[in-house]
Amino acid sequence: MAMNRSAMKASHAAETVFRTDGVTKVYDTGEVQVHALAGVDLQLYAGELAVLLGPSGSGKSTLLNILGGLDHASSGKVWFRELELSSLNDRALTRYRRDHVGFVFQFYNLVPSLSAKENVALVTDIARDPMRPEEALELVGLAHRLDHFPAELSGGEQQRVAIARAIAKRPEILLCDEPTGALDSKTGIQVLEAINEINLRFGTTTAVITHNAAIRKMAHRVIRFQDGRISDVAINETRVPPSDIEW
Amino acid sequence: MRALDKKLLRDFARLWVQALSIALVLGSGVAILLISFGMYGALENTREAYYERNRFADVFAGVKRAPRSLERDIVAIDGVWAVELRTVAEAILDLPFRPEASVGRFVSIPAGDGARLNVPLLRSGQFPDPQSSNEVLVNEPFALANGFETGDTIRANLNGRRRELTITGTALSPEYIYTIGPGQLLPDNETFGILWMPQPAVEAAFDTVGAFNDVSLKLTRNAKPEEIIERLDDLLEPYGGLGAYERSEQLSHSFIEAELEQLRTMGYILPPIFFAIAAFLVNMVVGRIVALERSQIGLLKATGYSNMEVSLHYLYLAVLIAIVGVFLGWGFGAWAARGLAQIYAQFFTFPYLLYRIPVTAYATSGLLGIAAAAGGAILNAMKAAKLPPAIAMAPPAPPNFRRSALDGVLTTLRLSQPTMMVFRGIVRWPVRAFLTCLGLALAVAVLVASSFFGDSMDEIVDLAFYQSNRQHAVLAFSENAPETALEDVENLPGVLYAEGQLGLPARLVNGHLEKRIGIDARRPDADLSRALDDRGKVIVAPEEGIMLTERLASQLDVLPGDSVEVHFLTGLRETHDLTVTGTVVQFFGLGAYIDATFAARLLRQSPRISSANVLIDARAIDALHARAKETPSLSGLIMFSKMRNAFRDIISENILVTTTVYVVTAVLITAGVTYNGARIQLSERARELASLRILGFTNAEVSYILMGETMLLVLLAQPFGWALGAFLAWAMVTAFSSDLYSIPLVLNRDTFGFASVVALAAAIVSVLAVRRRIDTMNLVSVMKTRE
Structure with missing residues (x-):
């Protein structure tokens, strides 16, 4: 599972998927201004699995939202390959999300009135070249739970449905916001395995946000956040498979 | 089917009680629209066609006795297209098997080609032989009410001679769609009939040979009726003209016109109320769903659904509710329209009827219903579209409760915390509280505006029959008589x-x-x-x-x-x-x-x-009728006592029907508003109420908080409802009044009390239905649910 450091560097040079340049985000509540991001320069490379680590309020979710086209930066620039996200309007951002991005959320965000298969179909209905919902669910080990509703699934299963939903469109990037945050460690690890599997199998550029330091062990790179800034970027010399992680 | 559409259908199925309660309110609006405009269109079209085919005249005039030679001058009036000169007169009839004297209006059938205007439409049998002096055609309702068949005979006092008349057939006429006898308040087909008779026979009977006493004119398309009426009055003046008048003053026509006006008024006043309430309820429900589904909306957007697709999703929910409402409204409306058509058939006789509601009425009422619901949802659907995808992912901030001037008041009142929560809820969402209040007030108003009719009718009966007209009967003379004739009248039996x-x-x-x-x-x-x-x-x-x-x-x-x-x-x-x-x-x-x-x-x-x-003297009434039948100087005997009873029967029957309809309507509105209000309260406060239960509050205490706000609004709505109802009643009374009749505005305390009792009962039952959910609330799962 471990990767050669020079090989990583070579691939970095080959393809940068995301590049941010002095990105800031200020929330204006009327009374106070909160600087969620205070100038972030970051690159994410094709095929890598990056873990964005930091305490709550450090700005990592804000950055993920901006990378995923859910939110606009207050200043600075953001590129997805040649596409400057920071210059896109809402309509173009919607297009971008529809075509390129898969999201996994802490609280799964499944639609309770739709079965597992239908939750995935929600995405495949509008994607350009999706896999079949059954196929996506099989990839996360849920081929036997297709017709179950969210209420009939465990937390880990629900999160795997969410992953299936995210990858069914064959996205180039997979953005995961605290994917294990609501889960116990055993099911959390199953979820991480699913994410790792997707990254390996499809080479999907993956960013995982977490405040759980143990998860950093599975990453190619670990990017630490503190007070809206990147405090440290470390390359993992030896990656550990999720099954060997404990917390 | 797309997954999003499946979500839509499942959401709809989950919300079915709320959806149904809204659909019923909306459906009421659709039904009334369908009935009023559908029936309006049908009645009007039928009437127009009937008038056209049977050449109903445009101008009418009565005259004492004018020579037929005047016809040339009348035809010469600019704008007159056709003239019909007739003899029209009333006489007492002696019907076999009927002790009471009945009244017949004899109408001459012009010699030659027969009637040119106001053409009787033969329904059975045949026209009388133009040469005969004892054959008549009778109006169909009269024949039906008395069981006459072709060949039957009736007796009449014509010009002092008792004559035996043979019925050759039955007919209808555009002149007598609504047939009401002289001095009567209601149609009575048993004792008043129209008898068409060949002109020579009528002229001989009423001494108008070579003369006429009734003119009808058909005008050319662009004629000015006022000028023609003036000219006609001038021509008839020397012969005892009684004043010419337009169709709008013709009795049968003006009764139908008044009915049409009522339908139109109903169509303009009531449906907007129902649609507004339905729109408000949709707004409330969709607003709540959008608030609850923030994270799902965020998800949809994150996965690439466009703003349009998201807002349409919530708009479609409203449209689905509307579709159910529209179908319910159509079903009920079509059924009620048929019932109404049967009621109309009692009073109005058309040769062909009628209750085919035009497709356009269905289409219009349906589209308006859907538009109302969509209008109610549009703001929240747009709100869903506007939610930025990132924010949609985060839980909503707690509602912004702030201290207000009211807090000082609430504190001095030393209210309990639950009561404080109830008050703060109202103050926090003042618009919602106001609209809820308004909806409930409208329900009370509908009840006030409908139940006052009973009291009004009592007043009409009291004034018309017990204060003003206290006679048992009216004897009408063929000719004016000296006052001494009263002595003869007093000598009549009974x-x-x-x-x-x-x-x-x-x-x-x-x-x-x-x-x-x-x-x-x-x-x-x-x-x-x-x-x-x-x-x-x-x-x-x-x-x-x-x-x-x-x-x-x-x-x-x-x-x-x-x-x-x-x-x-x-x-x-x-x-x-x-x-x-x-x-x-x-x-x-x-x-x-x-x-x-x-x-x-x-x-x-x-x-x-x-x-x-x-x-x-009631004991001698048959003898009086028998004498009246033989007295040529009498042209009518109108029994007020009989009319009084008939009027009361019809009124009480109608009041029962309309009161039932309006009570059902008001209950639907109240239930729709309170049930949805309480459901939304429960949804918004589920965590809060569960927390209180965990803290040790009893079910009753928690229910108080849930029901308190809704019931407080129900109480606040009562006085507004009374005022609104009084205004609505006034508007209806004003709209329904015509030269034929007017309705007094009688508003008693009972009326307001009844309205409030019905509204409160409906509100309590609806809120209790929601309260049951508190008993079965799973505290742990509610606390776990993430909003």
């Missing part, structure tokens, strides 16, 4: 007491305002038929001057003390300026009253009477 009355056709003019009217001249001591003022006091026409009914006075724009020009259309046909001395309260028709002696002086004749009001 007559205990008689008072005379003289009807004087006249035109009342004030400046450019004018009105054709029958003036009643009475003795000041008349006790059977009396005029009352607005305080219910009997008022007597003074020795000089004239009293007018309130509506007539306002139409002529005169007040007591003003003077009005009275053009008498009888006798010497003189014009006098008379002072209006008072106004009379009267619910049926327009009227004017003068003193009998004064009338005699104005007309320069000795006092005469045209009818007698009588009290009858």
Whole structure:
């Protein structure tokens, strides 16, 4: 599972998927201004699995939202390959999300009135070249739970449905916001395995946000956040498979 | 089917009770729209076609006796397309197996080609032989009510001779869609019939050979009726013209017109209320769903659904509710329209009916219903579209409760915390609280505006039959008679007491305002038929001057003390300026009253009477009828006692139906508003209420918080509902009043009380239905649910 450091560097040079340049985000509540991001320069490379680590309020979710086209930066620039996200309007951002991005959320965000298969179909209905919902669910080990509703699934299963939903469109990037945050460690690890599997199998550029330091062990790179800034970027010399992680 | 559409259908299925409660309110609006405009269109179209095919005349005039040679001059009037000269007169009929005297209106069928205008439509049998003197065609309702068949005979007193008449067939006429006898308030097909008879026979019977007493004109397309009426009046003047009038004053026509006007008014007033309430409920429900589904909306956007797709998703939910409502409304509307058509069939006789509601009425009512629901959802659907995807992923901030001026008041009141929560809830969402209140007030208003009719009808019956018209019957004379004729009347079997009355056709003019009217001249001591003022006091026409009914006075724009020009259309046909001395309260028709002696002086004749009001000994009533049938000088015997009962029966039947409809309607509105309100309260406060339960509050205490806000709004809504209902009742009374009848606005405490009791009961039941959910609330799972 471990990767050669020079090989990583070579691939970095080959393809940068995301590049941010002095990105800031200020929330204006009327009374106070909160600087969620205070100038972030970051690159994410094709095929890598990056873990964005930091305490709550450090700005990592804000950055993920901006990378995923859910939110606009207050200043600075953001590129997805040649596409400057920071210059896109809402309509173009919607297009971008529809075509390129898969999201996994802490609280799964499944639609309770739709079965597992239908939750995935929600995405495949509008994607350009999706896999079949059954196929996506099989990839996360849920081929036997297709017709179950969210209420009939465990937390880990629900999160795997969410992953299936995210990858069914064959996205180039997979953005995961605290994917294990609501889960116990055993099911959390199953979820991480699913994410790792997707990254390996499809080479999907993956960013995982977490405040759980143990998860950093599975990453190619670990990017630490503190007070809206990147405090440290470390390359993992030896990656550990999720099954060997404990917390 | 797309996954998003499946979500839509499942959400809809989950919300079915709320959806149904809204759909029922919306459906009521659709149904009323369908009934009112559907029936309106159907009635109007049928009427138009009937008028057209049977050449219903445009202008009508009565005259005492004019020579047929006048026809040339009438035809020569510019704008006259066709003229029909007839003899129309009433006589008492003696029907086999019926002890009461009935009244027949004989209408001549012109010689030659038959009727050119107001053409009778043969329903069975055949027209009488033009040469015969004893054959008649009778109007179908009269034949049906009396069980007549072709070949049956009836007897009539014609010009002093008892004649046996053979029925050759039945017919209908556009002139008599609504058939009401002279002096009657309601159609009575048993005792009043139209008899068409060949012209020579009628002329001989009523002594109008070579003459006529009735003119009908059909005008050319661009003719000006006012000018033609003026010319016609000039021509008829020397022969005792009674004043020509347009179709709008023709009796049958104006009754249908009044009915059409009621339908139209109903269609304009009620559906907007229902649609507004349904839109408000949709707004509330969709607003709550959008709030609850923030994270799902965020997800949809994150995965690439566009703003349009997201907002349409929530709009479709409203449309689905509307579709259910529209189908319910169509179903109920079509059923009710058929019922209404049957009621109409009792009063209006069309040869072909009618209750085919045009497709356009379905389409319009359906589209308006859907538009109302979509309109209710649009703001929240747009709110869903506007939610930024990132924010949609985060839980909503707690609602912004702040201290307000009211808090000071609440604190000084030392209210319990639960009560404080109830008040703060109202203050926090004032618009929602206001709209909820308004919706509930409308339900109360609908009840007030419908149940007051009962009291109004009681007042009408009391005033018309017990205060004003206290006679048992009216005997109408063929010709005006000297007052001494009363002695003959009193000598009739069964007559205990008689008072005379003289009807004087006249035109009342004030400046450019004018009105054709029958003036009643009475003795000041008349006790059977009396005029009352607005305080219910009997008022007597003074020795000089004239009293007018309130509506007539306002139409002529005169007040007591003003003077009005009275053009008498009888006798010497003189014009006098008379002072209006008072106004009379009267619910049926327009009227004017003068003193009998004064009338005699104005007309320069000795006092005469045209009818007698009588009290009858009930035991001798058959003998009276038998005599009336043989007395040629009588043209009618109108039984007020019978009319009184018929009126009361019809009213109580109608009131029962309308009250039921309106109570159901108000219950639907109240239940729709309170049930949805409480459901949304529960949804918003589920965590809060579960927390309180965990903290040790009892079910009852928690229910109090849940129900408190809704019930408080229900109570607040009552006075608004009363005021709104009073206004609505006033608007309906104003809209329904016509020259034919008016409805008094009688609002009793009972009416308001009834409205509030019904509304409160409906509210309590609806809120209790929601309260049950508290008992079964799983505290742990509610606490876990993430909003």
